[in-house]
Amino acid sequence: MIVVKVELWSYGNPDRCEELGRMYIANDGTSKDREIGNYLAAVCRKGTTAVPQPVSPNGMEPTRSGEVKDYPRLRYNVWRLITKCLKKCFPEEDQ
Numbered sequence: 001m002i003v004v005k006v007e008l009w010s011y012g013n014p015d016r017c018e019e020l021g022r023m024y025i026a027n028d029g030t031s032k033d034r035e036i037g038n039y040l041a042a043v044c045r046k047g048t049t050a051v052p053q054p055v056s057p058n059g060m061e062p063t064r065s066g067e068v069k070d071y072p073r074l075r076y077n078v079w080r081l082i083t084k085c086l087k088k089c090f091p092e093e094d095q
Contacts, residue, residue: 001024001025001026001051001055002024002025002026002078002081002082003022003023003024003025004022004023004024004025004082005019005021005022006019006020006021006022007019007020008020019046019047020046021043021044021046022043022044022048022049023041023042023043023044023082023085023086023089024041024042024044024051024052024055024056025039025040025041025055025081025082025085026039026040026055027039028040028067031070034074035072035073035074035075036070036071036072036073037068037071037073038067038068038069038070038071039067039068039071039081039085040054040055040065040066040067041055041065041066041067041068041085041086041088041089042054042055042059042062042064042065042089043062043063043064043065043089044062044063045063048060052065053065064089064090065089066085066087066088066089066091067088068081068084068085068088071084
């Protein structure tokens with residue numbers, strides 16, 4: 001599982017950080033190909049650290065969720081996967 005955490009460090013000081021948001025990305029286990037991955041992504045409400053649905057079947061409702069299918073995980077770095085997950089969770093921003 002990948003956890004993407006966005007923090008604000010007041011005046012660049014890590015001791016004065018505030019979490020602004022969190023996203024969980026998990027391989028859904030349906031791909032039989034080692035080079036291709038299918039992923040579930042879920043965005044939490046601010047201040048929530050519990051893993052939400054669909055990443056955790058028993059978790060709470062996410063603020064947003066999405067799926068990335070047939071991702072060539074061995075050809076691209078993690079930032080491209082995060083970008084695709086954000087676009088799936090926030091499709092209105094993909095313009």
